[in-house]
Amino acid sequence: MAKEESDIFQFKRPGIAVDVVLFTIKNDDLKVGLIQRQDEPYFGKFALPGRFVRYEETIEDTARTALKQKGGINSSGVFLEQLYTFGSNLERDTRIRTISIVYYGLVESSKIDFQQGNLFTWYSVYDLPKLAFDHKEIIDYAVNRLRGKIWETDFAFQLMPDEFTLTELQKAYEIILGKKLDKRNFRKKIAELQILKDLKKKKQEGPHRPAALYSFLRKG
Amino acid sequence: MAKEESDIFQFKRPGIAVDVVLFTIKNDDLKVGLIQRQDEPYFGKFALPGRFVRYEETIEDTARTALKQKGGINSSGVFLEQLYTFGSNLERDTRIRTISIVYYGLVESSKIDFQQGNLFTWYSVYDLPKLAFDHKEIIDYAVNRLRGKIWETDFAFQLMPDEFTLTELQKAYEIILGKKLDKRNFRKKIAELQILKDLKKKKQEGPHRPAALYSFLRKG
Known part of the structure; x- marks a missing residue:
């Protein structure tokens, strides 16, 4: 065992990278942010923004640096959560055996601060x-x-503007779940979750009567 | 960017290890398997069984090899799930900056196949x-x-013998949750989960009337 422990500097270390799956809702569609690779392997192909973990860098910092350097996105306002570490496919990168720690997050598309280039x-x-x-x-x-998390938490609030109607929220849930929801069941479930604050004001939605506006209780 | 991509072989790579948190219930207590370190750093201190990821080894294999080599446990029957990857503390290992992919699992203590040494x-x-x-x-x-998962799934079945009474199951839940549960609420919740099969036989528990025996529906 002593031998094995002292072997760390002897054997070849895998590469360790972070990739980021950033979701948004845009044009009534669930979208993910991709960059087009400027280098081999997979030159010209699309990929998640990612980066190899530097020795002096936390993995969370690696994720944010990837968004900034590869995506031109200032990620300071972006909520990221660790998703999973992919390390079972030894061939996933042709350059070097690479383990990828994946983060994911949601962002309201209008809030993305695209930087130059x-x-x-x-x-x-x-x-x-x-x-x-x-x-x-x-x-x-x-x-x-x-999809698994959407009913558990107010995770989805990242996607919504500060004030929204129940119709708008239902739409976002439908887009994420990829299916239509029954209006009554949706409202019942949302009420059970106790995640919304009634703003006591109304918004005109099309020709219908004005709809109540809500915000997320825990937002901000 | 091309430069950055081709830099992978230039910069210093962090170490990447797998640690395993293996739980069991023994003597009415939630227990975790530890090994005593035979080497620096932390010589003589207790630690989770772990191992650096070899270049030609999947991370799941690293976890199982750690259980075998460090714990003397044949892990083929042990259910392991990825827990989280710890990579935010740059100082967590004094030898080399190390990222740890952690797996956890549950095992019925009588089923552990301890190997020699x-x-x-x-x-x-x-x-x-x-x-x-x-x-x-x-x-x-x-x-x-x-604790968060215990009501979501039949994850706990890993801890139970093939046949058990509701009292025994409640005991296991209480040990994991670290608190007493109300018998009626417990039975209601378990019924809702629909994870049990009534074996249509009874077991004598102390001086009380015999209790119905159950197994997990999905087990095996």
Whole structure:
């Protein structure tokens, strides 16, 4: 055992990277941010923004730096959560055996602070281009987690403006879940979750009577 | 960007390890398996079984090899799930900056197949010895996850014998949750989960009338 422990500097270390799945809702569609690779392997193919973890950098910092350097996004306002670490496929990167710690987050698309020279594009999760590495698999995993979490928490508040109607919230849930929801059941579930604050004001939605506006209780 | 991509072989790579939090219930207590370190750093201190990820090894294999080599445990029957990847504390290992992918699992203590020369000891999560690295923090995180999951799934079936009474199951839940549960609420919740199969036979429990025996629907 002593031998094994002291071996760390002897054996070849895998590469360790962070990739970020950033979701938004835009044009009534669940979208994920992709960048087009400017280098081999997978030159020209789309990929999640990612980066190898530097020795003196926390993995959370690696995620935010990837968003900034690859996506041109100032991520300081972006909520990121660790999703999963992919390390079972030894061939996922052709350069070096790489383990990927994946973060995911939601952002209201209007709030993204694109910086100059960004290569970031929003793609529908339902209509993805050909992706580099195992990024298709990673995105599918992230979509499933997002769907699993939507009723558990107010995670979705990241996607909504400060004030919204129940119709707008239902729409966002439908887009994430990829299916229509019954209006009455939706309102019942949301009420049970106790995540909304009634703002005691109304918004005109089309020709209908004005709809009540809400915000998330825990937001801000 | 091309420069950054081609830099992977230039910069210093962090170490990447896997640690395993293996839980069991023994003597009416939630216990975790620890090994006593035979090497620096933290010589003589207790730690989770862990191992650096080899280049040609999946992270799941690393976890199972750690259980085998450090714990003397044949893990083929042990259900392991990825818990979290700890990579925010740059100082967690004094030898090399190390990111730890943590797996956790539950095992029925009688089923552990200890191999020769094992150094594995079960410690109560409520009375841990002084631990190496950040392993106390990792165990706390794992206990919280376990408690969060207990009502969601039949995850706990890993801990139970093939046949058990509702009283025995409630006891296991109480040990994991660290608190007493109301018998009626417990039985109602378990019924809602629809995870049990009534075996249509009885077991004598002390001087009371015989109790119905159950198994998990999905087990095996």
